[in-house]
Amino acid sequence: MTLNVMETANETSEEYFILIGFSDRPVLEMILFVVNLIFYFFAVTGNSTIILLSLLDPQLHTPMYCFLSNLSVLDLCYSTSSVPQMLANLWGPRKTITYIGCVVQLFVFLSVGGVECILLSVMAYDLFVEVCKPLHYMVIVHPQLCLQLAALAWLSGLANSILMSPLTLSLERCGHWRINHFVCEMPALIRISCVNTSQVEGLVFFLAIPIVLVPLTMILVSCGYIASAVYNIKSVAGRKKAFNTCFSHMIVVSLFYSSIIYMYMQTGNAASQDQGKFLTLFYCLVIPTLNPFIYTLRNKEVKGAMRKVLGNGPGPH
Structure with missing residues (x-):
């Protein structure tokens, strides 16, 4: 396998990058190919289901499912922009990606990562209003505000990528394409x-403050208020529902932010490269696979919508 990579390197011009991965461990590559293929199937299936149900069932036309649909689109972008190329490289001897393909992957990773950071804080705000101000929820979180908050998240992520992608690609490589x-x-x-x-690393850290740390702070503050409100709920059922909703969101936040902070808020040479590879697999595949199950696919509303769309029963009432 190493010999094949070296042969590919000799054939590679400046139109290609060589993605080494775990070329020196072919058995691990085969294991990763099978595992990644399975996770990718469930990630695409789960997130596509959420998007389709949110579009087809009028009872899911709510702020929460609007934000969850955006999250599912982000997860599909994450996995689809990288996993098919990754699977091809894991399976075969050639480990190359075109320069254009590399540019697209970098742009998608930076933009989608930024969007998801902002979107998770928006979802935390939505939970805060739902739990702490339930009587005013529909007035505060109206459809126009949902669109504005979603647009803010997408524009912030795109702006981050538009700034950082050219800077990263402009760094001198001195013939290094591996x-x-x-x-x-x-x-x-x-x-x-x-x-x-x-x-460049200093600019990355500086941009991480509004893109990563500020949204994370807002999430933690929102969850603090939610925890206080949940504690004061007298109904056991209501308290359990509010707790489960907030707990699900905090699981996703913890999984996503821990990997992002580790990857992007330290210098490029500081991280263990093998750890970085597995973390990339984690937030490209594992998180997009888990998110639909954590948030929605076990909900009564989603189960009812699925039965309704498939024609197997009435939707939720």
Whole structure:
């Protein structure tokens, strides 16, 4: 396998990058191929189901499912922009990606990551209003506000990517086209640069404050208020429902933010490269697979909508 990668390197021009991954461990590559294929199938199926049900069932035309549909679109973008190429490289001897493909992966990763950070804070605000101000919920979180908040998340993520992608790609590589990763991710591209990258890394850390840390702070504050409100709910059923909803959101937030902070808020050479590869697999595949199950696919509303769409029974009442 290593010989094949070296042969590919000799054939590669500046139109291609070489994604090394775990080329020196072919058995691990075969295991990862099978595992990734299974996770990718469930990620696409689960998130596509959420999007379709939210569109087809009028009873799911609510702010929560609007935001969840956006989250499912983000998860599909994450996995589809990288996993098919990853599977092809894991399966065959060639480990290359075109320069254009690398640019697309980098842009998608940076933009989608930024959008998801903002969107998770928006969803936390939605939960805060639903639990703490239930009588005013429909007045405060009206459809126009939902569209505005979703647009804010998408525009913020795109702006982050438009700024960071060209800066990352403009770093001098001095003929280095071998990326020790599965995908064209920013830390991996920074590592192959032959110039001082401290300014770019400093800008990454600076941009992480409004894109990562501020939304995370808002989420934690919102959940603090929610926890206080849940404690004061007298109904056991109501308290359990509110707790489960907030707990599900915090699981997703913890999974996503822990991997993002580890990957992007330290210098390009500081992280263990193998850990970085597995973390990338985690938030490209595992998180998009888990999100639909954590949030919605076990809900009575979604089960009812699924039966209704499939013609197997009435929707929820």
